[in-house]
Amino acid sequence: MSTAVERAAHAYCPRCHPDPQPGEVLTALCGARHPYWGRRDRPVHTCPACQALASANVYACGHPGG
Template sequence: MTAEIERAAHAYCPACNTDPGRGDPVTALCGATHPFWGRRERPVNNCPACETLAAKTFYPCGHTGSER
């Protein structure tokens, strides 16, 4: 994983990551795992892989974006 992807704003499955706290390890839709930095209203840049996966009907984990 490149530093650019590491700094990018990732998308997360809301069913797999129900309420992460700052510093909790989370796995983004693209597979990047890192401490949770908090949700961002308007990120400077987005992870392109996460954007592609978030646009699909089902996430790689099998959940949909509407599941909680």
């Protein structure tokens, strides 16, 4: 995985991770696993894979997307 994606803001399924706590390792929509450090309203960098997957009708985990 490139460092650009490593530093990118990832999107997460809100049903799989309804109330993430700081430091909890989450699986992003793109499959990357990272500790959670809070939601960013306007991230400087956005993971392009997560950005594309976030608009899907159903996420890879099987939960409704959108």
